[in-house]
Amino acid sequence: KILVTDKPESKVFRIVLYTAVFEDFINKVRPSMVLVGGTTVGRCLAPRKAARFRAGLTADCTILDVQDNTDLDQIRPAFGGNIMAHIHTPNHRPQFATVRYKIFNAPERTEKPSGELVIEDIPSQRLESRIRVLEVRKKEKVQSIEDAEVIVVAGKGVKKEADLSMIRELADRLGGMMATTRPLIEAGWTDPRTQIGLSGRTVKPKLIITCGVSGSVQFVAGMNNSENIIAINTDPKASIFDVAHYAIIGDIYEVIPALLKNLPARGGQAHKGDPS
Incomplete structure (x- = not known):
């Protein structure tokens, strides 16, 4: 199932607005865990979300596993990569983690897509922000x-x-x-x-x-x-x-x-x- 929020206000990334949309989604779905891509936007968004729900956040995970009781095993490098920290957050839900790029294999593209696309609505007042985007300058893409x-x-x-x-x-x-x-x-x-x-x-x-x-x-x-x-x-x-x-x-x-x-x-x- 894919949930989509498409509002004119969300055309340009603003952290307050995106946080409100993300919070609305979590309150509706009530997930046990939330995984966010370890991108520039994801690393900005995930900590705000975790703080809103008074939960912890494990950043830059390289290994993830789920126990039978839905506890999330979050494993990430620490101390400059010299050790692997194994982190549990059993007392709070959702469990938040950002995931390092290229950790998971991308699924093969299917010729017959399946699933459900759900258009979500959120009150416009929730999307109000005192941040004004005056100009957007496209950054030249650097080969990685x-x-x-x-x-x-x-x-x-x-x-x-x-x-x-x-x-x-x-x-x-x-x-x-x-x-x-x-x-x-x-x-x-x-x-x-x-x-x-x-x-x-x-x-x-x-x-x-x-x-x-x-x-x-x-x-x-x-x-x-x-x-x-x-x-x-x-x-x-x-x-x-x-x-x-x-x-x-x-x-x-x-x-x-x-x-x-x-x-x-x-x-x-x-x-x-x-x-x-």
Whole structure:
């Protein structure tokens, strides 16, 4: 069942108005739990809702489970991703949680949609707000590793910052994006938005290639649902091989150049020195 509130006042996002609509929905449906996407809007809306109902909120959950008595197991990284906090809120309903992007698999699109669409009404006075939107400026969309279908990850096996160029080149040849692990972010080599792991982003691409990545628990939790995982590492006992579908035991400084020699540049044109 899908409940829809469509009012002229809701054309532009205003937190007070959206909170009122959300509150009206919860009062009507009386759910045991409320899950909100961990987006910019969701992270703004969920805490206000939880406060309205004098309930707790677990933010940025990466694992969820429901017990027989409807208690929600809320699991999320804490202390910089070094531990996993297991949180219960058994004494209050609804139970509120925001959910990290890409945690759940999207259901397959069906050719024959089913379900019920319910148009909800809410009194106009409930939608009154002293916030006036004077102008809306569209923000330029930034490409994110979370939306990439192919990702090449640079790990501690990369010896110096300049060597990231070959990782970027491999990602570019495959039509994907480069990502990194936490040590490279802490070294200041790349943008924090490229970090994969519990303290970074969660990704689920069709193909991910890890280059010199050891495979810590924190990193693996952010990518282990990828469709195809190829790992390159000199250590045959590296933890990353436990989750990889294909393992290449070798030096990234030998393996990646060899791959580049056999991969055409994007658009089908070979780079200088590459076989045509």
